[in-house]
Amino acid sequence: MTYRSLGGASPDVDFRTATIQGQAPDKGLYFPTEIPRWDKPFLNAIKTMDRDEMAWQVMHPYVGDCISEVDLRRIVHETLDFNIPLVPITPEIASLELFHGPTLAFKDVGARFMSRCLGHFSQERSGRIVVLVATSGDTGGAVANGFFDVDGVDVVILYPSGKVSPVQEKQLTTLGRNIHALEVDGNFDDCQRMVKQAFMDADLKSKVFLTSANSINVARWLPQQLYYILAWQQWQQHQPPVVSVPSGNFGNICAGMMAWSSGLPIAHFIAACNANDTVPRFLNDGHYAPNPAIATISNAMDVADPSNFVRILEIFGNRQSLTGQLHSESITDAETTDTIARVHRETGYLLDPHGAVGYLALERWIRTHPGQQGYILETAHPVKFPDSVEAATGLSVPIPEKVRPIMEAEKKSTEIPARDEALKSYLEGFA
Numbered sequence: 257m258t259y260r261s262l263g264g265a266s267p268d269v270d271f272r273t274a275t276i277q278g279q280a281p282d283k284g285l286y287f288p289t290e291i292p293r294w295d296k297p298f299l300n301a302i303k304t305m306d307r308d309e310m311a312w313q314v315m316h317p318y319v320g321d322c323i324s325e326v327d328l329r330r331i332v333h334e335t336l337d338f339n340i341p342l343v344p345i346t347p348e349i350a351s352l353e354l355f356h357g358p359t360l361a362f363k364d365v366g367a368r369f370m371s372r373c374l375g376h377f378s379q380e381r382s383g384r385i386v387v388l389v390a391t392s393g394d395t396g397g398a399v400a401n402g403f404f405d406v407d408g409v410d411v412v413i414l415y416p417s418g419k420v421s422p423v424q425e426k427q428l429t430t431l432g433r434n435i436h437a438l439e440v441d442g443n444f445d446d447c448q449r450m451v452k453q454a455f456m457d458a459d460l461k462s463k464v465f466l467t468s469a470n471s472i473n474v475a476r477w478l479p480q481q482l483y484y485i486l487a488w489q490q491w492q493q494h495q496p497p498v499v500s501v502p503s504g505n506f507g508n509i510c511a512g513m514m515a516w517s518s519g520l521p522i523a524h525f526i527a528a529c530n531a532n533d534t535v536p537r538f539l540n541d542g543h544y545a546p547n548p549a550i551a552t553i554s555n556a557m558d559v560a561d562p563s564n565f566v567r568i569l570e571i572f573g574n575r576q577s578l579t580g581q582l583h584s585e586s587i588t589d590a591e592t593t594d595t596i597a598r599v600h601r602e603t604g605y606l607l608d609p610h611g612a613v614g615y616l617a618l619e620r621w622i623r624t625h626p627g628q629q630g631y632i633l634e635t636a637h638p639v640k641f642p643d644s645v646e647a648a649t650g651l652s653v654p655i656p657e658k659v660r661p662i663m664e665a666e667k668k669s670t671e672i673p674a675r676d677e678a679l680k681s682y683l684e685g686f687a
């Protein structure tokens with residue numbers, strides 16, 4: 257398998273180069289030159305395959321001969337090393353719980369796969385790789401955990417001081433070793449600006465090998481299709497599901513669309529957005545016009561200009577075939593809070609704010625399409641957003657057993673001012 261740049265001005269590369277580079281030299285996103293097609297016998301087979309075999313079957317065409325079969329089988333096994341149950345909430349709506357991984361968020365899947373691939377490739381190079389990320393909460397924890405103790409790779413995570421939840425902060429700051437948490441005296445935009453600036457600094461990049469771990473990286477993006485298949489293995493109805501995905505950068509939903517393109521039965525996709533409504537507006541009127549990002553209670557989706565949307569356009573070719581398969585809905589914070597409260601009251605199921613956005617969008621779709629059924633991707637555990645969940649339900653969410661040890665571990669972070677030069681001199685320490 258080779259990958260071409262959607263920027264159109266860089267040469268095709270293999271999986272290894274796409275993973276190490278993240279973004280193509282022309283700043284385009286990498287996209288597979290061909291999408292594997294699953295025929296009927298293959299689909300029938302993966303419906304009942306054990307998850308390790310299924311994951312290997314699906315991923316190996318994307319990886320090609322960049323990783324040996326033995327190593328890739330080990331990597332996919334470690335990637336899916338936790339439960340991903342499809343839990344019914346109502347007769348029409350189920351929840352694909354993606355929050356049973358080590359950091360209680362779906363990003364664990366992509367981060368674990370990418371970290372192991374990058375660790376594998378770093379053994380074939382001389383010199384360390386430094387993964388640089390800015391986080392508003394969830395990405396950083398998943399990346400930190402995924403890369404912990406991976407040989408040859410250091411991870412530097414910038415997060416805004418005082419602006420991530422207690423669980424999230426502990427996930428970033430308690431690991432140590434090759435994971436370095438920088439607590440920035442500023443907001444998330446400052447963190448992002450500093451990271452962008454570092455990636456553009458030719459002098460710095462000549463001294464330190466920098467790469468990113470965000471969802472534009474093919475090794476983080478592509479393995480996310482595996483859990484759409486795990487959902488299908490658990491799907492009991494005759495007609496295919498409608499799938500509602502809480503969306504920010506649109507990497508998660510775009511991965512599902514890759515599986516659908518390969519042949520996975522999915523009736524319709526719903527991109528559930530918060531007040532950041534660039535895509536719902538685009539589907540309505542054909543104008544792609546991002547506004548400035550708005551802060552919401554589903555803050556992992558506060559993205560105004562989703563970077564993976566170009567990949568979605570690439571899959572569908574034009575807006576008309578896209579609207580045949582994708583609906584998108586913008587949900588307000590008040591509706592999100594109300595949905596958490598109502599669903600908890602009526603069904604006993606506790607949603608996090610992101611899952612609640614997905615739930616309401618799916619519920620509205622089913623109201624106008626009676627007879628259809630589907631599931632939401634529940635992208636994070638409610639304990640990661642305790643304030644919103646408590647405001648909606650009055651419940652304080654108990655911390656799951658699994659995270660208790662880190663809540664007691666000691667926080668280790670380096671405080672830095674929100675200045676580009678401060679990050680640069682810190683990174684020069686890795687030269």
Ligand SMILES: *Cc1c(COP(=O)(O)O)cnc(C)c1O
Pocket residue numbers: 361363394395471502503504505506507508509556557610635636
């Ligand atoms: C990152 C994230 C999202 C958005 O996923 P995208 O792939 O960026 O669309 C949704 N929910 C949670 C909890 C997240 O952490």
